Amino acid sequence: MFSDDLKKMARPILEEIYHHPFVTGIAKGQVAKKALIFYVEQDYRYLTEFIKIYANAIIKLDSRQDMAFFSDAINFILNNESFPHQVFCQIADVDYKKLQHADPAPKAYLYKSHMHQAVDTGSLLTVLAAFQPCPWTYTEIAKKQISEGANNQRNPFTPWINFYGESSDDGNEPLANQIFLWMDRLAARSSDKEKNQARDFFLKSCELEWQFWEEAYYQQDWRFKKSHSTASGDFIKWSNSNIQKF
Numbered sequence: 001m002f003s004d005d006l007k008k009m010a011r012p013i014l015e016e017i018y019h020h021p022f023v024t025g026i027a028k029g030q031v032a033k034k035a036l037i038f039y040v041e042q043d044y045r046y047l048t049e050f051i052k053i054y055a056n057a058i059i060k061l062d063s064r065q066d067m068a069f070f071s072d073a074i075n076f077i078l079n080n081e082s083f084p085h086q087v088f089c090q091i092a093d094v095d096y097k098k099l100q101h102a103d104p105a106p107k108a109y110l111y112k113s114h115m116h117q118a119v120d121t122g123s124l125l126t127v128l129a130a131f132q133p134c135p136w137t138y139t140e141i142a143k144k145q146i147s148e149g150a151n152n153q154r155n156p157f158t159p160w161i162n163f164y165g166e167s168s169d170d171g172n173e174p175l176a177n178q179i180f181l182w183m184d185r186l187a188a189r190s191s192d193k194e195k196n197q198a199r200d201f202f203l204k205s206c207e208l209e210w211q212f213w214e215e216a217y218y219q220q221d222w223r224f225k226k227s228h229s230t231a232s233g234d235f236i237k238w239s240n241s242n243i244q245k246f
């Protein structure tokens with residue numbers, strides 16, 4: 001099956017995600033506040049962008065059933081996925097509202113551009129392949145952490161772990177599995193070229209998931225961030241005050 005190949009190829013990346021210090025920190029109940037804050041700032045922007053990307057994907061569809069899938073995904077972000085952010089904010093002792101205005105840092109910027117590119121240039125198979133590491137890697141992280149007993153009463157991240165692990169024990173097929181099955185049906189009638197493109201987007205999204213944890217853990221922002229802000233409103237303020245000096 002196409003999805004089995006994808007999972008096999010992504011295995012080394014998933015292993016590195018499992019062992020990333022941010023992710024093991026969640027299991028141990030110990031992540032630095034500054035990493036949590038950076039993550040929530042970036043993820044708030046990333047998920048907001050995801051809503052727009054899902055909406056763009058709907059334009060490519062004909063069947064209402066397929067449209068409902070993306071519409072449910074938008075609803076999930078809007079109505080449910082603030083909860084794991086709130087968990088991080090509570091642990092970091094920071095107001096969630098204050099974290100909703102950051103600019104995307106380099107890897108988050110790359111990830112959103114990658115997703116837009118999938119929708120702009122790819123088939124539905126490619127679009128799903130690019131999306132899939134988002135639910136899949138989080139479900140796998142949560143499943144592993146639950147199986148190791150990380151969601152215990154002492155761990156302040158337990159609600160976060162249970163949130164992403166829940167879909168795997170509610171009796172329904174977990175979302176990530178539903179997407180893999182859908183991708184297998186599409187792959188069966190796709191050309192090799194389309195399948196190669198989908199594979200490439202899938203593996204790059206898996207790597208970008210790892211990069212997202214890494215970026216937050218070490219707060220890797222734009223190196224010349226100050227000069228970027230002068231390119232927007234700040235530049236006008238700066239240039240006006242300097243013009244007055246001359």
Ligand SMILES: Cc1ncc(CN)c(N)n1
Nearest residue numbers: 043046134135138209212
């Ligand atoms: C970067 C990222 N990837 C995945 C998820 C889980 N939907 C998330 N919130 N953020």
